[in-house]
Amino acid sequence: MNLSAVIITFNEEKNIGRCIDSLLPVVDEIIILDSYSKDKTLEIITGKGLTYHQREWTDYSDAKNFANAKATGDYILSIDADEELSPALQQSIRQLKARNPANAYMVNRITNYCGQWIRHCGWYPEYKLRIFKREGTHWKGAVHEDLVFASEPEIEKLQGDLYHYSYPTVDSHVKKVMQYARLTAENRYKKGKRYNLLWHGIFKPWVIFFKKYILQLGILDGYYGFVISVLTSFFHFLRYINYRTFQQEDRACKKNIV
Structure with missing residues:
Protein backbone atom coordinates (compact mmCIF):
# COMPACT_ATOMS: atom_id res chain seq x y z
CA MET A 1 0.00 0.00 0.00
CA ASN A 2 1.24 3.46 -0.96
CA LEU A 3 -0.52 5.95 1.32
CA SER A 4 -1.06 9.66 0.58
CA ALA A 5 -2.30 11.96 3.36
CA VAL A 6 -4.53 14.79 2.12
CA ILE A 7 -5.16 17.98 4.12
CA ILE A 8 -7.07 21.16 3.24
CA THR A 9 -6.04 24.27 5.16
CA PHE A 10 -6.92 27.88 5.87
CA ASN A 11 -5.31 29.78 8.74
CA GLU A 12 -4.31 26.64 10.65
CA GLU A 13 -1.07 27.83 12.27
CA LYS A 14 -2.20 26.50 15.66
CA ASN A 15 -2.84 22.99 14.34
CA ILE A 16 -1.01 22.14 11.12
CA GLY A 17 2.40 21.40 12.66
CA ARG A 18 0.97 18.86 15.10
CA CYS A 19 -1.03 17.21 12.31
CA ILE A 20 1.97 16.92 9.97
CA ASP A 21 4.24 15.55 12.71
CA SER A 22 1.79 12.71 13.36
CA LEU A 23 1.65 11.83 9.65
CA LEU A 24 5.33 11.85 8.72
CA PRO A 25 6.19 8.48 10.35
CA VAL A 26 3.41 6.55 8.57
CA VAL A 27 2.49 8.05 5.16
CA ASP A 28 4.37 8.10 1.86
CA GLU A 29 3.41 11.65 0.87
CA ILE A 30 1.42 14.60 2.21
CA ILE A 31 -0.78 16.63 -0.14
CA ILE A 32 -1.83 20.02 1.23
CA LEU A 33 -4.37 22.33 -0.42
CA ASP A 34 -4.44 25.81 1.08
CA SER A 35 -7.06 28.50 0.51
CA TYR A 36 -4.58 31.41 0.74
CA SER A 37 -3.94 31.39 4.48
CA LYS A 38 -3.03 34.76 5.99
CA ASP A 39 -1.30 33.48 9.13
CA LYS A 40 1.86 31.36 9.51
CA THR A 41 0.32 28.15 8.12
CA LEU A 42 2.43 28.12 4.95
CA GLU A 43 5.59 29.02 6.84
CA ILE A 44 5.08 26.00 9.12
CA ILE A 45 4.40 23.71 6.16
CA THR A 46 7.55 24.71 4.28
CA GLY A 47 9.55 24.63 7.51
CA LYS A 48 8.81 20.91 7.70
CA GLY A 49 10.14 20.37 4.19
CA LEU A 50 6.75 20.08 2.50
CA THR A 51 5.16 21.86 -0.46
CA TYR A 52 1.55 22.87 -0.95
CA HIS A 53 -1.07 23.74 -3.56
CA GLN A 54 -3.26 26.84 -3.42
CA ARG A 55 -6.57 27.92 -4.88
CA GLU A 56 -9.63 29.93 -3.84
CA TRP A 57 -12.13 28.24 -1.53
CA THR A 58 -15.24 26.70 -3.10
CA ASP A 59 -16.66 24.05 -0.78
CA TYR A 60 -15.44 21.04 1.22
CA SER A 61 -16.16 18.32 -1.32
CA ASP A 62 -14.75 20.25 -4.26
CA ALA A 63 -11.58 21.10 -2.32
CA LYS A 64 -11.04 17.51 -1.19
CA ASN A 65 -11.65 16.11 -4.67
CA PHE A 66 -9.15 18.58 -6.13
CA ALA A 67 -6.55 17.63 -3.51
CA ASN A 68 -7.18 13.89 -3.95
CA ALA A 69 -6.46 14.27 -7.66
CA LYS A 70 -2.97 15.53 -6.77
CA ALA A 71 -2.16 12.39 -4.76
CA THR A 72 -0.05 9.59 -6.24
CA GLY A 73 -0.74 6.91 -3.64
CA ASP A 74 -3.18 4.10 -4.31
CA TYR A 75 -4.77 4.83 -0.91
CA ILE A 76 -5.67 8.17 0.66
CA LEU A 77 -5.71 9.16 4.32
CA SER A 78 -8.08 12.12 4.57
CA ILE A 79 -7.33 14.18 7.67
CA ASP A 80 -8.26 17.67 8.86
CA ALA A 81 -5.61 20.14 9.97
CA ASP A 82 -6.99 20.14 13.53
CA GLU A 83 -6.62 16.37 13.83
CA GLU A 84 -3.69 14.16 14.89
CA LEU A 85 -2.95 10.45 14.67
CA SER A 86 -2.57 8.93 18.13
CA PRO A 87 0.43 6.59 18.67
CA ALA A 88 -1.96 3.62 18.70
CA LEU A 89 -3.52 4.70 15.39
CA GLN A 90 -0.07 5.21 13.88
CA GLN A 91 0.80 1.64 14.80
CA SER A 92 -2.44 0.33 13.27
CA ILE A 93 -1.64 2.12 10.01
CA ARG A 94 1.90 0.66 9.95
CA GLN A 95 0.45 -2.82 10.38
CA LEU A 96 -2.16 -2.11 7.73
CA LYS A 97 0.47 -1.17 5.14
CA ALA A 98 2.24 -4.49 5.69
CA ARG A 99 -0.73 -6.65 4.68
CA ASN A 100 -3.36 -6.93 1.97
CA PRO A 101 -5.65 -3.97 2.70
CA ALA A 102 -9.43 -3.71 2.50
CA ASN A 103 -11.08 -1.05 0.30
CA ALA A 104 -11.61 1.42 3.15
CA TYR A 105 -11.07 1.96 6.87
CA MET A 106 -12.86 3.81 9.61
CA VAL A 107 -11.10 5.40 12.58
CA ASN A 108 -12.50 6.39 15.95
CA ARG A 109 -12.27 10.15 16.55
CA ILE A 110 -12.18 11.70 20.02
CA THR A 111 -12.60 15.45 20.46
CA ASN A 112 -10.65 17.70 22.78
CA TYR A 113 -12.96 20.46 24.01
CA CYS A 114 -11.22 23.34 25.82
CA GLY A 115 -8.51 20.95 26.98
CA GLN A 116 -10.84 18.10 28.02
CA TRP A 117 -11.44 14.86 26.11
CA ILE A 118 -15.18 14.39 25.57
CA ARG A 119 -16.33 10.78 25.97
CA HIS A 120 -20.11 11.27 25.99
CA CYS A 121 -22.69 13.66 24.46
CA GLY A 122 -22.83 11.31 21.45
CA TRP A 123 -19.34 12.49 20.50
CA TYR A 124 -17.50 9.27 21.34
CA PRO A 125 -17.11 6.76 19.90
CA GLU A 126 -17.33 8.64 16.58
CA TYR A 127 -16.22 6.52 13.65
CA LYS A 128 -15.09 8.37 10.51
CA LEU A 129 -14.18 6.83 7.16
CA ARG A 130 -10.71 8.25 6.55
CA ILE A 131 -8.57 5.72 4.64
CA PHE A 132 -9.74 4.52 1.22
CA LYS A 133 -8.68 3.58 -2.29
CA ARG A 134 -8.10 6.67 -4.42
CA GLU A 135 -9.58 5.21 -7.60
CA GLY A 136 -13.37 5.00 -7.79
CA THR A 137 -14.12 7.42 -4.95
CA HIS A 138 -15.15 11.06 -4.68
CA TRP A 139 -16.53 13.44 -2.07
CA LYS A 140 -20.08 14.78 -2.36
CA GLY A 141 -21.88 17.50 -0.38
CA ALA A 142 -21.15 21.21 0.11
CA VAL A 143 -21.28 21.27 3.93
CA HIS A 144 -21.21 17.78 5.49
CA GLU A 145 -19.34 15.92 2.79
CA ASP A 146 -19.76 12.17 2.23
CA LEU A 147 -17.43 9.78 0.44
CA VAL A 148 -19.07 8.08 -2.53
CA PHE A 149 -17.76 4.75 -3.89
CA ALA A 150 -18.16 3.43 -7.42
CA SER A 151 -19.05 0.03 -5.91
CA GLU A 152 -19.91 -1.23 -2.45
CA PRO A 153 -16.64 -1.25 -0.48
CA GLU A 154 -15.28 -3.63 2.12
CA ILE A 155 -14.83 -1.44 5.22
CA GLU A 156 -12.88 -2.29 8.37
CA LYS A 157 -12.22 -0.43 11.63
CA LEU A 158 -8.73 0.44 12.84
CA GLN A 159 -7.56 0.40 16.43
CA GLY A 160 -6.47 3.68 18.01
CA ASP A 161 -8.02 7.14 18.24
CA LEU A 162 -7.87 10.10 15.90
CA TYR A 163 -7.33 13.13 18.14
CA HIS A 164 -9.53 16.10 17.23
CA TYR A 165 -8.67 19.58 18.53
CA SER A 166 -11.65 21.40 17.08
CA TYR A 167 -12.73 23.60 20.00
CA PRO A 168 -9.94 25.33 21.96
CA THR A 169 -12.49 27.75 23.46
Missing part, protein backbone atom coordinates in the same frame (compact mmCIF):
# COMPACT_ATOMS: atom_id res chain seq x y z
CA VAL A 170 -16.25 27.89 23.95
CA ASP A 171 -16.29 30.97 21.73
CA SER A 172 -14.81 28.93 18.86
CA HIS A 173 -17.69 26.47 19.24
CA VAL A 174 -20.27 29.29 19.24
CA LYS A 175 -18.80 30.71 16.02
CA LYS A 176 -18.86 27.30 14.33
CA VAL A 177 -22.45 26.70 15.44
CA MET A 178 -23.50 30.01 13.87
CA GLN A 179 -21.58 29.28 10.67
CA TYR A 180 -22.86 25.74 10.19
CA ALA A 181 -26.43 26.64 11.16
CA ARG A 182 -26.55 29.09 8.29
CA LEU A 183 -24.81 26.79 5.80
CA THR A 184 -27.01 23.78 6.57
CA ALA A 185 -30.19 25.89 6.58
CA GLU A 186 -29.33 27.29 3.15
CA ASN A 187 -28.46 23.82 1.83
CA ARG A 188 -31.68 22.27 3.11
CA TYR A 189 -33.84 25.14 1.90
CA LYS A 190 -32.42 24.80 -1.61
CA LYS A 191 -33.21 21.06 -1.50
CA GLY A 192 -36.85 21.78 -0.62
CA LYS A 193 -36.71 20.68 3.03
CA ARG A 194 -39.73 21.97 5.00
CA TYR A 195 -39.42 23.28 8.56
CA ASN A 196 -42.19 24.29 10.93
CA LEU A 197 -42.17 26.47 14.06
CA LEU A 198 -43.75 23.99 16.48
CA TRP A 199 -41.30 21.13 15.92
CA HIS A 200 -38.11 22.62 14.48
CA GLY A 201 -38.27 25.96 16.27
CA ILE A 202 -39.66 25.03 19.70
CA PHE A 203 -39.67 21.32 20.57
CA LYS A 204 -36.68 19.90 18.69
CA PRO A 205 -34.04 22.06 20.45
CA TRP A 206 -35.29 20.81 23.83
CA VAL A 207 -35.37 17.20 22.60
CA ILE A 208 -31.78 17.54 21.37
CA PHE A 209 -30.63 18.93 24.73
CA PHE A 210 -32.29 16.07 26.63
CA LYS A 211 -30.78 13.51 24.24
CA LYS A 212 -27.24 14.90 24.53
CA TYR A 213 -27.17 15.69 28.23
CA ILE A 214 -29.26 12.81 29.67
CA LEU A 215 -29.62 9.93 27.20
CA GLN A 216 -26.07 10.24 25.81
CA LEU A 217 -24.68 10.95 29.30
CA GLY A 218 -23.30 14.41 28.60
CA ILE A 219 -23.78 15.02 32.31
CA LEU A 220 -20.75 12.76 32.92
CA ASP A 221 -18.55 15.18 30.98
CA GLY A 222 -19.21 17.81 33.63
CA TYR A 223 -19.43 21.50 32.81
CA TYR A 224 -18.34 21.09 29.20
CA GLY A 225 -20.87 18.30 28.69
CA PHE A 226 -23.55 20.83 29.67
CA VAL A 227 -22.10 23.49 27.36
CA ILE A 228 -21.94 21.09 24.42
CA SER A 229 -25.53 19.97 24.99
CA VAL A 230 -26.78 23.56 25.14
CA LEU A 231 -24.88 24.66 22.03
CA THR A 232 -26.01 21.62 20.05
CA SER A 233 -29.58 22.49 20.98
CA PHE A 234 -28.94 26.11 20.00
CA PHE A 235 -27.60 24.93 16.61
CA HIS A 236 -30.97 23.34 15.79
CA PHE A 237 -32.86 26.45 16.92
CA LEU A 238 -30.55 28.73 14.92
CA ARG A 239 -30.84 26.51 11.86
CA TYR A 240 -34.60 27.00 11.96
CA ILE A 241 -34.20 30.78 12.28
CA ASN A 242 -31.85 30.85 9.29
CA TYR A 243 -34.22 28.65 7.31
CA ARG A 244 -37.06 31.11 7.93
CA THR A 245 -34.80 33.97 6.87
CA PHE A 246 -34.01 32.29 3.54
CA GLN A 247 -37.69 31.52 3.09
CA GLN A 248 -38.74 35.13 3.70
CA GLU A 249 -36.00 36.51 1.44
CA ASP A 250 -37.04 34.13 -1.34
CA ARG A 251 -40.70 35.13 -1.05
CA ALA A 252 -39.79 38.83 -1.08
CA CYS A 253 -37.65 38.32 -4.19
CA LYS A 254 -40.44 36.50 -6.03
CA LYS A 255 -42.94 39.18 -5.01
CA ASN A 256 -40.69 41.91 -6.40
CA ILE A 257 -40.30 40.03 -9.67
CA VAL A 258 -44.08 39.76 -10.05
Whole structure:
Protein backbone atom coordinates (compact mmCIF):
# COMPACT_ATOMS: atom_id res chain seq x y z
CA MET A 1 0.00 0.00 0.00
CA ASN A 2 1.24 3.46 -0.96
CA LEU A 3 -0.52 5.95 1.32
CA SER A 4 -1.06 9.66 0.58
CA ALA A 5 -2.30 11.96 3.36
CA VAL A 6 -4.53 14.79 2.12
CA ILE A 7 -5.16 17.98 4.12
CA ILE A 8 -7.07 21.16 3.24
CA THR A 9 -6.04 24.27 5.16
CA PHE A 10 -6.92 27.88 5.87
CA ASN A 11 -5.31 29.78 8.74
CA GLU A 12 -4.31 26.64 10.65
CA GLU A 13 -1.07 27.83 12.27
CA LYS A 14 -2.20 26.50 15.66
CA ASN A 15 -2.84 22.99 14.34
CA ILE A 16 -1.01 22.14 11.12
CA GLY A 17 2.40 21.40 12.66
CA ARG A 18 0.97 18.86 15.10
CA CYS A 19 -1.03 17.21 12.31
CA ILE A 20 1.97 16.92 9.97
CA ASP A 21 4.24 15.55 12.71
CA SER A 22 1.79 12.71 13.36
CA LEU A 23 1.65 11.83 9.65
CA LEU A 24 5.33 11.85 8.72
CA PRO A 25 6.19 8.48 10.35
CA VAL A 26 3.41 6.55 8.57
CA VAL A 27 2.49 8.05 5.16
CA ASP A 28 4.37 8.10 1.86
CA GLU A 29 3.41 11.65 0.87
CA ILE A 30 1.42 14.60 2.21
CA ILE A 31 -0.78 16.63 -0.14
CA ILE A 32 -1.83 20.02 1.23
CA LEU A 33 -4.37 22.33 -0.42
CA ASP A 34 -4.44 25.81 1.08
CA SER A 35 -7.06 28.50 0.51
CA TYR A 36 -4.58 31.41 0.74
CA SER A 37 -3.94 31.39 4.48
CA LYS A 38 -3.03 34.76 5.99
CA ASP A 39 -1.30 33.48 9.13
CA LYS A 40 1.86 31.36 9.51
CA THR A 41 0.32 28.15 8.12
CA LEU A 42 2.43 28.12 4.95
CA GLU A 43 5.59 29.02 6.84
CA ILE A 44 5.08 26.00 9.12
CA ILE A 45 4.40 23.71 6.16
CA THR A 46 7.55 24.71 4.28
CA GLY A 47 9.55 24.63 7.51
CA LYS A 48 8.81 20.91 7.70
CA GLY A 49 10.14 20.37 4.19
CA LEU A 50 6.75 20.08 2.50
CA THR A 51 5.16 21.86 -0.46
CA TYR A 52 1.55 22.87 -0.95
CA HIS A 53 -1.07 23.74 -3.56
CA GLN A 54 -3.26 26.84 -3.42
CA ARG A 55 -6.57 27.92 -4.88
CA GLU A 56 -9.63 29.93 -3.84
CA TRP A 57 -12.13 28.24 -1.53
CA THR A 58 -15.24 26.70 -3.10
CA ASP A 59 -16.66 24.05 -0.78
CA TYR A 60 -15.44 21.04 1.22
CA SER A 61 -16.16 18.32 -1.32
CA ASP A 62 -14.75 20.25 -4.26
CA ALA A 63 -11.58 21.10 -2.32
CA LYS A 64 -11.04 17.51 -1.19
CA ASN A 65 -11.65 16.11 -4.67
CA PHE A 66 -9.15 18.58 -6.13
CA ALA A 67 -6.55 17.63 -3.51
CA ASN A 68 -7.18 13.89 -3.95
CA ALA A 69 -6.46 14.27 -7.66
CA LYS A 70 -2.97 15.53 -6.77
CA ALA A 71 -2.16 12.39 -4.76
CA THR A 72 -0.05 9.59 -6.24
CA GLY A 73 -0.74 6.91 -3.64
CA ASP A 74 -3.18 4.10 -4.31
CA TYR A 75 -4.77 4.83 -0.91
CA ILE A 76 -5.67 8.17 0.66
CA LEU A 77 -5.71 9.16 4.32
CA SER A 78 -8.08 12.12 4.57
CA ILE A 79 -7.33 14.18 7.67
CA ASP A 80 -8.26 17.67 8.86
CA ALA A 81 -5.61 20.14 9.97
CA ASP A 82 -6.99 20.14 13.53
CA GLU A 83 -6.62 16.37 13.83
CA GLU A 84 -3.69 14.16 14.89
CA LEU A 85 -2.95 10.45 14.67
CA SER A 86 -2.57 8.93 18.13
CA PRO A 87 0.43 6.59 18.67
CA ALA A 88 -1.96 3.62 18.70
CA LEU A 89 -3.52 4.70 15.39
CA GLN A 90 -0.07 5.21 13.88
CA GLN A 91 0.80 1.64 14.80
CA SER A 92 -2.44 0.33 13.27
CA ILE A 93 -1.64 2.12 10.01
CA ARG A 94 1.90 0.66 9.95
CA GLN A 95 0.45 -2.82 10.38
CA LEU A 96 -2.16 -2.11 7.73
CA LYS A 97 0.47 -1.17 5.14
CA ALA A 98 2.24 -4.49 5.69
CA ARG A 99 -0.73 -6.65 4.68
CA ASN A 100 -3.36 -6.93 1.97
CA PRO A 101 -5.65 -3.97 2.70
CA ALA A 102 -9.43 -3.71 2.50
CA ASN A 103 -11.08 -1.05 0.30
CA ALA A 104 -11.61 1.42 3.15
CA TYR A 105 -11.07 1.96 6.87
CA MET A 106 -12.86 3.81 9.61
CA VAL A 107 -11.10 5.40 12.58
CA ASN A 108 -12.50 6.39 15.95
CA ARG A 109 -12.27 10.15 16.55
CA ILE A 110 -12.18 11.70 20.02
CA THR A 111 -12.60 15.45 20.46
CA ASN A 112 -10.65 17.70 22.78
CA TYR A 113 -12.96 20.46 24.01
CA CYS A 114 -11.22 23.34 25.82
CA GLY A 115 -8.51 20.95 26.98
CA GLN A 116 -10.84 18.10 28.02
CA TRP A 117 -11.44 14.86 26.11
CA ILE A 118 -15.18 14.39 25.57
CA ARG A 119 -16.33 10.78 25.97
CA HIS A 120 -20.11 11.27 25.99
CA CYS A 121 -22.69 13.66 24.46
CA GLY A 122 -22.83 11.31 21.45
CA TRP A 123 -19.34 12.49 20.50
CA TYR A 124 -17.50 9.27 21.34
CA PRO A 125 -17.11 6.76 19.90
CA GLU A 126 -17.33 8.64 16.58
CA TYR A 127 -16.22 6.52 13.65
CA LYS A 128 -15.09 8.37 10.51
CA LEU A 129 -14.18 6.83 7.16
CA ARG A 130 -10.71 8.25 6.55
CA ILE A 131 -8.57 5.72 4.64
CA PHE A 132 -9.74 4.52 1.22
CA LYS A 133 -8.68 3.58 -2.29
CA ARG A 134 -8.10 6.67 -4.42
CA GLU A 135 -9.58 5.21 -7.60
CA GLY A 136 -13.37 5.00 -7.79
CA THR A 137 -14.12 7.42 -4.95
CA HIS A 138 -15.15 11.06 -4.68
CA TRP A 139 -16.53 13.44 -2.07
CA LYS A 140 -20.08 14.78 -2.36
CA GLY A 141 -21.88 17.50 -0.38
CA ALA A 142 -21.15 21.21 0.11
CA VAL A 143 -21.28 21.27 3.93
CA HIS A 144 -21.21 17.78 5.49
CA GLU A 145 -19.34 15.92 2.79
CA ASP A 146 -19.76 12.17 2.23
CA LEU A 147 -17.43 9.78 0.44
CA VAL A 148 -19.07 8.08 -2.53
CA PHE A 149 -17.76 4.75 -3.89
CA ALA A 150 -18.16 3.43 -7.42
CA SER A 151 -19.05 0.03 -5.91
CA GLU A 152 -19.91 -1.23 -2.45
CA PRO A 153 -16.64 -1.25 -0.48
CA GLU A 154 -15.28 -3.63 2.12
CA ILE A 155 -14.83 -1.44 5.22
CA GLU A 156 -12.88 -2.29 8.37
CA LYS A 157 -12.22 -0.43 11.63
CA LEU A 158 -8.73 0.44 12.84
CA GLN A 159 -7.56 0.40 16.43
CA GLY A 160 -6.47 3.68 18.01
CA ASP A 161 -8.02 7.14 18.24
CA LEU A 162 -7.87 10.10 15.90
CA TYR A 163 -7.33 13.13 18.14
CA HIS A 164 -9.53 16.10 17.23
CA TYR A 165 -8.67 19.58 18.53
CA SER A 166 -11.65 21.40 17.08
CA TYR A 167 -12.73 23.60 20.00
CA PRO A 168 -9.94 25.33 21.96
CA THR A 169 -12.49 27.75 23.46
CA VAL A 170 -16.25 27.89 23.95
CA ASP A 171 -16.29 30.97 21.73
CA SER A 172 -14.81 28.93 18.86
CA HIS A 173 -17.69 26.47 19.24
CA VAL A 174 -20.27 29.29 19.24
CA LYS A 175 -18.80 30.71 16.02
CA LYS A 176 -18.86 27.30 14.33
CA VAL A 177 -22.45 26.70 15.44
CA MET A 178 -23.50 30.01 13.87
CA GLN A 179 -21.58 29.28 10.67
CA TYR A 180 -22.86 25.74 10.19
CA ALA A 181 -26.43 26.64 11.16
CA ARG A 182 -26.55 29.09 8.29
CA LEU A 183 -24.81 26.79 5.80
CA THR A 184 -27.01 23.78 6.57
CA ALA A 185 -30.19 25.89 6.58
CA GLU A 186 -29.33 27.29 3.15
CA ASN A 187 -28.46 23.82 1.83
CA ARG A 188 -31.68 22.27 3.11
CA TYR A 189 -33.84 25.14 1.90
CA LYS A 190 -32.42 24.80 -1.61
CA LYS A 191 -33.21 21.06 -1.50
CA GLY A 192 -36.85 21.78 -0.62
CA LYS A 193 -36.71 20.68 3.03
CA ARG A 194 -39.73 21.97 5.00
CA TYR A 195 -39.42 23.28 8.56
CA ASN A 196 -42.19 24.29 10.93
CA LEU A 197 -42.17 26.47 14.06
CA LEU A 198 -43.75 23.99 16.48
CA TRP A 199 -41.30 21.13 15.92
CA HIS A 200 -38.11 22.62 14.48
CA GLY A 201 -38.27 25.96 16.27
CA ILE A 202 -39.66 25.03 19.70
CA PHE A 203 -39.67 21.32 20.57
CA LYS A 204 -36.68 19.90 18.69
CA PRO A 205 -34.04 22.06 20.45
CA TRP A 206 -35.29 20.81 23.83
CA VAL A 207 -35.37 17.20 22.60
CA ILE A 208 -31.78 17.54 21.37
CA PHE A 209 -30.63 18.93 24.73
CA PHE A 210 -32.29 16.07 26.63
CA LYS A 211 -30.78 13.51 24.24
CA LYS A 212 -27.24 14.90 24.53
CA TYR A 213 -27.17 15.69 28.23
CA ILE A 214 -29.26 12.81 29.67
CA LEU A 215 -29.62 9.93 27.20
CA GLN A 216 -26.07 10.24 25.81
CA LEU A 217 -24.68 10.95 29.30
CA GLY A 218 -23.30 14.41 28.60
CA ILE A 219 -23.78 15.02 32.31
CA LEU A 220 -20.75 12.76 32.92
CA ASP A 221 -18.55 15.18 30.98
CA GLY A 222 -19.21 17.81 33.63
CA TYR A 223 -19.43 21.50 32.81
CA TYR A 224 -18.34 21.09 29.20
CA GLY A 225 -20.87 18.30 28.69
CA PHE A 226 -23.55 20.83 29.67
CA VAL A 227 -22.10 23.49 27.36
CA ILE A 228 -21.94 21.09 24.42
CA SER A 229 -25.53 19.97 24.99
CA VAL A 230 -26.78 23.56 25.14
CA LEU A 231 -24.88 24.66 22.03
CA THR A 232 -26.01 21.62 20.05
CA SER A 233 -29.58 22.49 20.98
CA PHE A 234 -28.94 26.11 20.00
CA PHE A 235 -27.60 24.93 16.61
CA HIS A 236 -30.97 23.34 15.79
CA PHE A 237 -32.86 26.45 16.92
CA LEU A 238 -30.55 28.73 14.92
CA ARG A 239 -30.84 26.51 11.86
CA TYR A 240 -34.60 27.00 11.96
CA ILE A 241 -34.20 30.78 12.28
CA ASN A 242 -31.85 30.85 9.29
CA TYR A 243 -34.22 28.65 7.31
CA ARG A 244 -37.06 31.11 7.93
CA THR A 245 -34.80 33.97 6.87
CA PHE A 246 -34.01 32.29 3.54
CA GLN A 247 -37.69 31.52 3.09
CA GLN A 248 -38.74 35.13 3.70
CA GLU A 249 -36.00 36.51 1.44
CA ASP A 250 -37.04 34.13 -1.34
CA ARG A 251 -40.70 35.13 -1.05
CA ALA A 252 -39.79 38.83 -1.08
CA CYS A 253 -37.65 38.32 -4.19
CA LYS A 254 -40.44 36.50 -6.03
CA LYS A 255 -42.94 39.18 -5.01
CA ASN A 256 -40.69 41.91 -6.40
CA ILE A 257 -40.30 40.03 -9.67
CA VAL A 258 -44.08 39.76 -10.05
